[in-house]
Amino acid sequence: xxxxxxxxxxxxxxxxxxxxxxxxxxxxxxxxxxxxxxxxxxxxxxxxxxxxxxxxxxxxxxxxxxxxxxxxxxxxxxxxxxxxxxxxxxxxxxxxxxxxxxxxxxxxxxxxxxxxxxxxxxxxxxxxxxxxxxxxxxxxxxxxxxxxxxxxxxxxxxxxxxxxxxxxxxxxxxxxxxxxxxxxxxxxxxxxxxxxxxxxxxxxxxxxxxxxxxxxxxxx
Amino acid sequence: xxxxxxxxxxxxxxxxxxxxxxxxxxxxxxxxxxxxxxxxxxxxxxxxxxxxxxxxxxxxxxxxxxxxxxxxxxxxxxxxxxxxxxxxxxxxxxxxxxxxxxxxxxxxxxxxxxxxxxxxxxxxxxxxxxxxxxxxxxxxxxxxxxxxxxxxxxxxxxxxxxxxxxxxxxxxxxxxxxxxxxxxxxxxxxxxxxxxxxxxxxxxxxxxxxxxxxxxxxxxxxxxxxxxxxxx
Numbered sequence: 451x452x453x454x455x456x457x458x459x460x461x462x463x464x465x466x467x468x469x470x471x472x473x474x475x476x477x478x479x480x481x482x483x484x485x486x487x488x489x490x491x492x493x494x495x496x497x498x499x500x501x502x503x504x505x506x507x508x509x510x511x512x513x514x515x516x517x518x519x520x521x522x523x524x525x526x527x528x529x530x531x532x533x534x535x536x537x538x539x540x541x542x543x544x545x546x547x548x549x550x551x552x553x554x555x556x557x558x559x560x561x562x563x564x565x566x567x568x569x570x571x572x573x574x575x576x577x578x579x580x581x582x583x584x585x586x587x588x589x590x591x592x593x594x595x596x597x598x599x600x601x602x603x604x605x606x607x608x609x610x611x612x613x614x615x616x617x618x619x620x621x622x623x624x625x626x627x628x629x630x631x632x633x634x635x636x637x638x639x640x641x642x643x644x645x646x647x648x649x650x651x652x653x654x655x656x657x658x659x660x661x662x663x664x665x666x667x668x669x670x
Numbered sequence: 671x672x673x674x675x676x677x678x679x680x681x682x683x684x685x686x687x688x689x690x691x692x693x694x695x696x697x698x699x700x701x702x703x704x705x706x707x708x709x710x711x712x713x714x715x716x717x718x719x720x721x722x723x724x725x726x727x728x729x730x731x732x733x734x735x736x737x738x739x740x741x742x743x744x745x746x747x748x749x750x751x752x753x754x755x756x757x758x759x760x761x762x763x764x765x766x767x768x769x770x771x772x773x774x775x776x777x778x779x780x781x782x783x784x785x786x787x788x789x790x791x792x793x794x795x796x797x798x799x800x801x802x803x804x805x806x807x808x809x810x811x812x813x814x815x816x817x818x819x820x821x822x823x824x825x826x827x828x829x830x831x832x833x834x835x836x837x838x839x840x841x842x843x844x845x846x847x848x849x850x851x852x853x854x855x856x857x858x859x860x861x862x863x864x865x866x867x868x869x870x871x872x873x874x875x876x877x878x879x880x881x882x883x884x885x886x887x888x889x890x891x892x893x894x895x896x897x898x899x900x901x902x
Contacts, residue, residue: 542774
């Protein structure tokens with residue numbers, strides 16, 4: 451996603467504030483997978499992975515990896531006490547049945563209504579939707595972590611997605627390297643600005659229409 | 671002497687199941703839980719024009735991805751090809767047909783094939799112009815649903831931690847993933863196991879896949895690729 455490690459951690463740290471006690475949380479690959487690093491040790495939350503791990507624990511140290519215990523991104527993890535393994539069918543049963551409280555994903559575009567487009571750039575990049583369609587449709591809450599701008603400097607928060615949609619009207623929060631937005635009742639609201647960005651910076655780099663929260667916060 | 675027959679086989683004896691133009695279903699997720707030694711033999715045997723069905727196309731040097739990278743695959747049914755750039759390139763060049771299914775729907779289509787059902791009915795993708803293309807839409811109780819067909823294959827390849835000689839299986843952590851589903855959905859199910867034990871050695875309570883679904887068992891020689899997370 452073209453962000454330095456410090457910026458990636460900034461996004462992950464902000465997203466970690468949205469993880470509440472006793473939630474069941476599914477994290478996408480990339481920056482979302484950094485979120486657990488920003489939770490207090492022993493924070494009571496269950497990380498579910500669609501490849502069939504319920505209760506992912508910290509990454510093992512070098513030399514301690516088990517090639518058959520990896521997250522959905524293919525990186526070694528551990529399992530917490532009380533965790534279990536399932537097959538892919540059961541992993542998605544939990545997702546479609548609405549047992550996942552929160553999913554944190556990356557995206558290519560998000561519209562001001564919360565439409566998510568993150569599985570294909572026609573003619574260019576066709577990774578496939580993986581588990582995103584079902585996660586975004588069925589998790590109780592969907593948070594997107596992404597750069598504010600695409601590689602060409604275009605706004606990724608748009609009026610209408612030009613890329614094919616993954617799931618319609620599903621995103622409730624967008625955290626970029628510049629700002630935090632929420633989507634409430636189909637309306638996009640600017641809630642927080644990352645230092646040193648200003649209201650004007652966001653206005654100049656955001657295609658979508660939004661309102662500025664009266665309680666706007668400036669954060670580091 | 672067990673009353674259950676011994677399905678232990680050798681790579682030489684399973685070779686004849688793998689033919690050009692075949693439909694092959696495979697277990698594994700990002701290569702984790704894909705049977706490494708069967709994949710290696712498929713490369714050596716030169717099997718080509720294969721239709722593969724499984725979660726994803728792994729990496730160019732890992733798991734089933736190796737077959738894609740060596741141009742042995744004509745069609746993929748999967749949820750994701752992003753970790754295998756060769757798959758993306760062949761797709762855009764028109765040399766590889768790719769059918770995407772959302773990951774859990776794919777798992778459920780395989781499971782449906784494995785449990786003798788014709789298909790599944792879901793609201794996932796019903797209004798998505800890519801996912802609903804050419805598919806039947808059903809109206810049930812006033813809501814719209816997509817009919818997704820079950821998937822079956824001529825041969826299924828499965829990775830297990832332990833098999834007894836009848837083919838009762840237990841898996842290894844996240845290497846389980848699609849393996850128990852694939853084990854049920856193929857005409858011929860071939861298991862590559864890390865360890866093969868005598869019948870009676872596995873606790874009936876811990877067996878995940880019944881040997882009823884398994885036709886042949888071969889002993890794994892282990893992973894011969896380097897994982898993306900391995901630094902040296």
